[in-house]
Amino acid sequence: MPPTDFKPDKYTGITFEEAMKVRKERLTPSLMTYYQKPIMFVQGHGQWLYDERGRRYLDLFAGINTVSCGHCHPKVVAALEKQMKTLWHTSNIYIHPKIHEYVTKLTDKLPGDLKVAYIVNSGSEANDLAMLLARLHTGSFDIISLRSAYHGGSPYLQGLTALQTWNYSFARGFGIHNSMNADVFRGPYGGAHCRDSPVQTIRSCDCPSGQCQANDKYVHQVEDLLNHSCPKSIAGIFIEPIQGAGGINQYPKDFVKGAYTVARKKGALCIADEVQTGFGRMGSHYWGFETHGVMPDIVTMAKGIGNGFPLAAVVTTPAIAKCLTEALHFNTFGGNPLACAVGSAVIDVIEEEKLQENAEVIGTYLMKELEKLRDEFEVLGDVRGKGLMIGIDLVTDKESRSPLPGPDVTEILEETKDMGILLGRAGLSGNVLRIKPPMCITKADADFAVDVMRRALVNHTKRKPFYQQNAPNKRIVTKRKVDMYVKP
Known part of the structure; x- marks a missing residue:
């Protein structure tokens, strides 16, 4: 194991056995643990976590x-501590400086006309709001996503999340349609020359080197869904630049561009779900959608945005943003001073530490x-x-x-x-x-x-x-x- 100079504090809190008893008796039974012998973590530093035994x-x-900069990054901790000593919370019906400073810094990281931000608390909230924006702005209702997609666990998003393991048995997904996932490893099309990755699949491929014939076939599946299962106009299309919970699925190189094109012919807004792919994680680009050479109409983001602090956002254009003025729209904790101080520090750390x-x-x-x-x-x-x-x-x-x-x-x-x-x-x-x-x-x-x-x-x-x-x-x-x- 690589060495580190960091020494964790001696832990003096609740025992592992006591915690497991509370988990069993007092917390929702839907909570899962990854391991047959679970771990209780009590401290984090950088890329390391420490259990109660050290x-x-x-x-x-x-x-x-979710932790983009490293556990308990000192600059992020300092920003939070400083803000906690001045102002924890006040509603955004008042003006406080942190949200205005933060959204300027955040939207400066996005290209084109993506300059209006709504600050919320989680990825599910962000995708809920993006769906509402698409429906209000277009006047249409139907939305499409891809099979194996994960866009959140709220009842509103059950249809967008096209993974059986995440869906409950109740009426859901009204107006939502799921197209075939463009999966070059297990799908019907694609192989060794198709995806934008340092490592290609070993599956045989008929595509010439540098070309992907599977791309058009998967785009045709989206077009076929639109023509047969949707009305003449739809509200939007949701795509993760790389699917996360679905299995780190990567599409053929130009699939997203083609899917956006056929969806826009039906009047759709294109929504990039950057909850897992944003804030530099792709390496080559700051945003996952940039790796596909596309410009979305709405971008949702969470997880790495706050390095573990509850923070998320929806960013869109001024024209689309206007539709939320038709009625009152408000989020009590979205954009609170603590979250905005953390989010601002996270952007700084990503840049300063490259x-x-x-x-x-x-x-x-x-x-x-x-x-x-x-x-x-x-x-x-x-x-x-x-x-x-x-x-x-x-x-x-x-x-x-x-x-x-x-x-x-x-x-x-x-x-x-x-x-x-x-x-x-x-x-x-x-x-x-x-x-x-x-x-x-x-x-x-x-x-x-x-x-x-x-x-x-x-x-x-x-x-x-x-x-x-x-x-x-x-x-x-x-x-x-x-x-x-x-x-x-």
């Missing part, structure tokens, strides 16, 4: 892609190292992503690309945790490991993470041969002398 973990999940550049350099290095693991282990089917938003797709075998069963994924996740790294989990089958760390991680951290993951994959391979129920196994030895199992 044990250190490399946080590669960042509170579900975290966007770090995301590109370390993210690309990490993906190329993970590509070597993919070529070594049959269970590792795909590595994909951009910057420090990376997915590792675990499979039973590379030929079928069938998702690795849940118990196997759980074992691997548990082992990586026990060896000191924290990973996320995503995808409809829960078989995609998510890497979305604080953007301050180092090359040494990346090397440590790869070493831990390799050890966990070696142990999984020794513990449980592939295809054990369906075919005899043929043992081979990899370049690093690790036992692997493949079909004869």
Whole structure:
């Protein structure tokens, strides 16, 4: 594990056993824990988290892609402390300086006419509001999103979030339609030349190098949905630049541009959901939509915007913003002084510490190292992503690309945790490991993470041969002398 000079404080609070009892008896049963042996974290510093015993973990999940600058970044902490001593809260029906200072700094980071901001508290709130804006401005009702999309968990957003694991059995999604996801790894079209990533899928591809024929086929699916399932005009289209909870899915290179084009022909506003992709995480660009060469009409953002503080925003054009003046619209805590002080400090830290550049350099290095693991282990089917938003797709075998069963994924996740790294989990089958760390991680951290993951994959391979129920196994030895199992 890479060394650090930081020493955590001695913990004196509630015990782990007491916390688990409260969790079981007093908190909603819908709360899940990632591990068979859960962890209680009591302190964070940079890319590290510490449990009540003082044990250190490399946080590669960042509170579900939320801690952008690093845990308890001193500049962000100082900004919050300073604001707490002057003004905690006053309604925005009064004028306080922080919201005005912050929205100027925030909207200066966006191109074109995206200059009007609504400050809210969460990504779900932001997407709720974006949906309302689209419907009010266009006078239309229907909205489309992609299958495998995640745009929030509120009842209003249940239809936009097209993942069975997140949807309850009640009437939802009225006026919302989900198009085929443009997935070049598991979808019907696409392969090795299609996506904008340092690592391409090993799936065979008929596209010439530098071209993607799958793109038009997926755009046609959007057009077909619009022509058959929607009225003549629609309100909007929601797209994550890279799908997060859906499995770090990446589209063909020009898919988003094509989808925007056909949707705009139906009068739609184009909404970029930057909740997970914004604020430099893509490395090459500050915003994920910029990697697709498009200009959205509305941008939603949360998570990394506040480095863990409850903060989110919707940014749109002056023309679209006017529609909210038809009735009273207000958010009690949106844009409060504390949140705006934090958000402003986060933007400063990302710029001053060149975290966007770090995301590109370390993210690309990490993906190329993970590509070597993919070529070594049959269970590792795909590595994909951009910057420090990376997915590792675990499979039973590379030929079928069938998702690795849940118990196997759980074992691997548990082992990586026990060896000191924290990973996320995503995808409809829960078989995609998510890497979305604080953007301050180092090359040494990346090397440590790869070493831990390799050890966990070696142990999984020794513990449980592939295809054990369906075919005899043929043992081979990899370049690093690790036992692997493949079909004869």
